[in-house]
Amino acid sequence: MPVITSIADLKRLHKRRTPKMFYDYCESGSWTEQTFRENTSDFDQIRLRQRIAVDMSDRTTASQMIGQDVAMPVALAPVGLTGMQRADGEIKAARAAEKFGVPFTLSTMSICSIEDVAEHTTKPFWFQLYVMRDEDYVDAIIERAKVAGCSALVLTLDLQILGQRHKDLKNGLTAPPKLTPPVILDLATKWRWGIEMLQTKRKTFGNIVGHAKGVENMNSLHTWTAEQFDPRLDWEKVRILKKKWGRKLILKGILDVEDAKMAAEVGADAIIVSNHGGRQLDGALSSIKMLPGIMRAVGDKVEVHLDSGIRSGQDVLKALALGAKGVMIGRAYIHGLGAMGEKGVTTALAVIQKELDITMALCGKRDVKDLSPDVLLVPDDFEGKWA
Numbered sequence: 022m023p024v025i026t027s028i029a030d031l032k033r034l035h036k037r038r039t040p041k042m043f044y045d046y047c048e049s050g051s052w053t054e055q056t057f058r059e060n061t062s063d064f065d066q067i068r069l070r071q072r073i074a075v076d077m078s079d080r081t082t083a084s085q086m087i088g089q090d091v092a093m094p095v096a097l098a099p100v101g102l103t104g105m106q107r108a109d110g111e112i113k114a115a116r117a118a119e120k121f122g123v124p125f126t127l128s129t130m131s132i133c134s135i136e137d138v139a140e141h142t143t144k145p146f147w148f149q150l151y152v153m154r155d156e157d158y159v160d161a162i163i164e165r166a167k168v169a170g171c172s173a174l175v176l177t178l179d180l181q182i183l184g185q186r187h188k189d190l191k192n193g194l195t196a197p198p199k200l201t202p203p204v205i206l207d208l209a210t211k212w213r214w215g216i217e218m219l220q221t222k223r224k225t226f227g228n229i230v231g232h233a234k235g236v237e238n239m240n241s242l243h244t245w246t247a248e249q250f251d252p253r254l255d256w257e258k259v260r261i262l263k264k265k266w267g268r269k270l271i272l273k274g275i276l277d278v279e280d281a282k283m284a285a286e287v288g289a290d291a292i293i294v295s296n297h298g299g300r301q302l303d304g305a306l307s308s309i310k311m312l313p314g315i316m317r318a319v320g321d322k323v324e325v326h327l328d329s330g331i332r333s334g335q336d337v338l339k340a341l342a343l344g345a346k347g348v349m350i351g352r353a354y355i356h357g358l359g360a361m362g363e364k365g366v367t368t369a370l371a372v373i374q375k376e377l378d379i380t381m382a383l384c385g386k387r388d389v390k391d392l393s394p395d396v397l398l399v400p401d402d403f404e405g406k407w408a
């Protein structure tokens with residue numbers, strides 16, 4: 022059994038054990054991948070302030086996100102095709118999150134359906150919505166999420182059209198994969214993945230196939246997205262959706278101060294400062310760079326979360342110290358899932374919690390809720406001057 026000490030260890034195993042098409046789908050950004058790279062490298066610019074002779078006993082990482090108790094303020098982000106990284110991946114990740122005491126968010130583009138995940142968990146999870154052109158479909162999926170007991174709707178606002186990811190086009194990404202000669206060759210070395218996949222019935226988009234009109238087979242994600250996602254989504258529609266949902270609403274994909282102000286104005290319960298993990302607008306600034314400005318603009322009006330680039334508990338601490346109430350992780354838990362299934366997701370969460378806890382202590386804090394900018398050393402020009 023390999024000794025796992027970091028998310029990087031899980032990433033190496035994920036790459037070894039998962040078909041190239043799906044590993045690449047996870048580990049990529051759009052176009053040149055500049056934003057994808059800077060999401061992580063910008064965290065490294067922020068340093069930590071070592072403090073000593075402070076009582077470090079009785080520490081806690083427990084907190085709240087949108088009023089919900091969490092073992093640490095780290096939620097699992099919505100990730101499409103999670104059930105292709107490992108058979109029944111969404112169920113495995115949701116169960117790991119539930120046992121750990123952190124929120125799980127199910128993507129619209131999941132392989133396991135809302136009902137599947139609800140059946141295999143005992144507590145409410147969050148549901149992420151992509152708004153489609155077909156209003157009947159949108160109304161029906163909102164209803165399905167309510168019936169399944171989802172406690173929050175995460176409305177993604179930064180993907181009405183798809184940022185081009187070169188690797189997916191080159192690999193011919195589909196779910197399930199088309200068995201072309203290169204794919205067969207690749208699968209020959211990924212036997213564990215194949216055996217598990219042969220044993221599940223969940224092999225395509227569970228929230229869509231059989232639910233959206235005329236969609237019986239939509240294995241080409243790119244074509245389907247281009248045809249079905251609603252490019253007319255605007256703030257008026259956000260208001261209407263908020264009313265239809267009627268429970269906690271989290272707006273995802275906010276990267277600009279003006280958009281953050283609008284999100285606060287429509288009455289979101291929380292916003293997620295995010296550039297979709299560098300998968301949409303390449304050339305956009307990293308989430309962590311945009312966080313301080315957004316905090317100054319709306320930090321007292323709406324709960325602010327952050328995602329994109331978090332690979333360690335130290336990254337979590339930096340986001341919290343800059344004012345975020347919580348964060349989401351995407352690739353960090355997908356690496357765990359691809360490496361070791363449910364156990365791997367638990368390991369990813371445990372690695373992050375341990376790093377957060379120990380770093381907090383070495384910065385002289387005992388409670389994650391007390392983190393503030395005074396634990397950080399932020400370079401003067403961190404936010405940059407952009408005209």
Ligand SMILES: Cc1cc2nc3c(=O)[nH]c(=O)nc-3n(C[C@H](O)[C@H](O)[C@H](O)COP(=O)(O)O)c2cc1C
Pocket residue numbers: 046047048060098099100101128129130149177273295296297298299300328329330331349350351352353
């Ligand atoms: C493979 C993959 C698939 C994703 N699918 C979705 C999705 O279906 N819906 C969504 O709102 N965000 C999606 N995202 C974005 C994540 O929710 C999140 O914003 C991002 O992963 C955060 O960056 P990180 O991976 O660096 O933590 C996806 C991200 C990845 C890596």
